[in-house]
Amino acid sequence: xxxxxxxxxxxxxxxxxxxxxxxxxxxxxxxxxKDTKKVSYLWLKxxxxxxxxxxxxxxxxxxxxxxxxxxxxAQVEAVEDKYLKEINTEWENFIxxxxxxxxxxxxxxxxxxxDDDYQIISEQFKNDSNNILVVEDLxxxxxxxxxxxxxxxxxxxxxxxxxxxxxxxx
Amino acid sequence: MHHQHHSLIERCKTGNQVAQxxxxxxxxxxxxxxxxxxxxxxxxxxxxxxxxxxxxxxxxESYRPEAAFGAWLKRIIINQCLDVLRxxxxxxxxxxxxxLKIVDEDDWNFDSNLTKNDILKAVEQLIENHKVVVKLYLIxxxxxxxxxxxxxIPVKTSRTHLRRGKLKLQELLKxxxxxxxx
Numbered sequence: 001x002x003x004x005x006x007x008x009x010x011x012x013x014x015x016x017x018x019x020x021x022x023x024x025x026x027x028x029x030x031x032x033x034k035d036t037k038k039v040s041y042l043w044l045k046x047x048x049x050x051x052x053x054x055x056x057x058x059x060x061x062x063x064x065x066x067x068x069x070x071x072x073x074a075q076v077e078a079v080e081d082k083y084l085k086e087i088n089t090e091w092e093n094f095i096x097x098x099x100x101x102x103x104x105x106x107x108x109x110x111x112x113x114x115d116d117d118y119q120i121i122s123e124q125f126k127n128d129s130n131n132i133l134v135v136e137d138l139x140x141x142x143x144x145x146x147x148x149x150x151x152x153x154x155x156x157x158x159x160x161x162x163x164x165x166x167x168x169x170x
Numbered sequence: 171m172h173h174q175h176h177s178l179i180e181r182c183k184t185g186n187q188v189a190q191x192x193x194x195x196x197x198x199x200x201x202x203x204x205x206x207x208x209x210x211x212x213x214x215x216x217x218x219x220x221x222x223x224x225x226x227x228x229x230x231e232s233y234r235p236e237a238a239f240g241a242w243l244k245r246i247i248i249n250q251c252l253d254v255l256r257x258x259x260x261x262x263x264x265x266x267x268x269x270l271k272i273v274d275e276d277d278w279n280f281d282s283n284l285t286k287n288d289i290l291k292a293v294e295q296l297i298e299n300h301k302v303v304v305k306l307y308l309i310x311x312x313x314x315x316x317x318x319x320x321x322x323i324p325v326k327t328s329r330t331h332l333r334r335g336k337l338k339l340q341e342l343l344k345x346x347x348x349x350x351x352x
Contacts, residue, residue: 001282008286016203
């Protein structure tokens with residue numbers, strides 16, 4: 001007679017009895033693990049603070065004599081450059097389709113006002129180049145100019161379409 | 171029960187020690203039984219079991235509720251035991267993978283006079299790596315792809331070990347079979 005011995009192991013098996021102090025043992029291990037975790041986090045924090053302090057210290061130290069451009073200023077300048085180019089293109093597009101002296105003059109004035117604001121915020125930025133609020137103001141100013149130009153062009157297009165339709169219907 | 175279980179595990183994820191102890195109490199006995207299959211010294215088995223629990227709690231984020239928690243935990247405990255065995259020079263690499271004989275892999279028929287205990291005793295007499303593979307297959311019920319994952323060996327190697335283990339088992343269990351005939 002033969003039997004498949006795998007069947008023996010399909011049934012629930014009698015469980016072993018644990019050593020007496022196993023719970024206390026485990027609780028100690030659990031606590032030990034928690035402590036090492038805490039310690040490592042603390043070390044990470046200390047390390048992070050140290051790195052930041054060192055970087056700030058170094059940049060302050062090195063920036064004083066050479067007046068090197070900080071990465072923040074460089075970044076803002078790059079963004080500014082991009083926006084100004086785009087604003088310029090949009091301005092030319094606007095002039096091309098506007099053919100209304102009064103309208104052009106009005107927008108020139110608005111953009112000039114925004115540009116004046118920009119110069120003032122720029123001054124602030126030069127004094128306080130790590131202030132994120134100032135940077136946001138700068139970018140918002142540029143975005144507003146771009147948006148104004150896009151809006152008016154859209155408006156002109158719609159007007160043109162309407163007048164075309166009117167001409168056709170007449 | 172199931173819902174309660176789920177919320178226990180969720181609380182374990184936040185590092186709640188009371189919940190961790192409750193999970194431990196629920197599974198410790200079964201997991202200790204598993205560990206004892208691989209580590210003959212009960213003290214070692216207890217340590218491996220507890221270290222496995224610690225690892226499980228540390229990595230509890232990676233537990234997916236699709237799988238049974240017990241099965242997930244058992245896998246970790248077994249790995250922990252194997253780590254201990256590996257420290258004692260358990261090696262699976264240098265084995266020539268060959269076809270010994272054409273044997274039916276699915277044939278595990280042994281003499282019906284044999285008891286479960288006879289089998290377990292015979293398994294203990296196998297050489298270390300055959301022993302581990304036979305236990306993973308026969309007792310835990312893992313298939314070859316799972317065994318190859320657990321031991322980090324090719325499926326082919328796992329098959330060879332199992333085949334050799336089984337042959338050896340048949341050999342070991344023969345004398346008794348003959349004796350019974352006298």
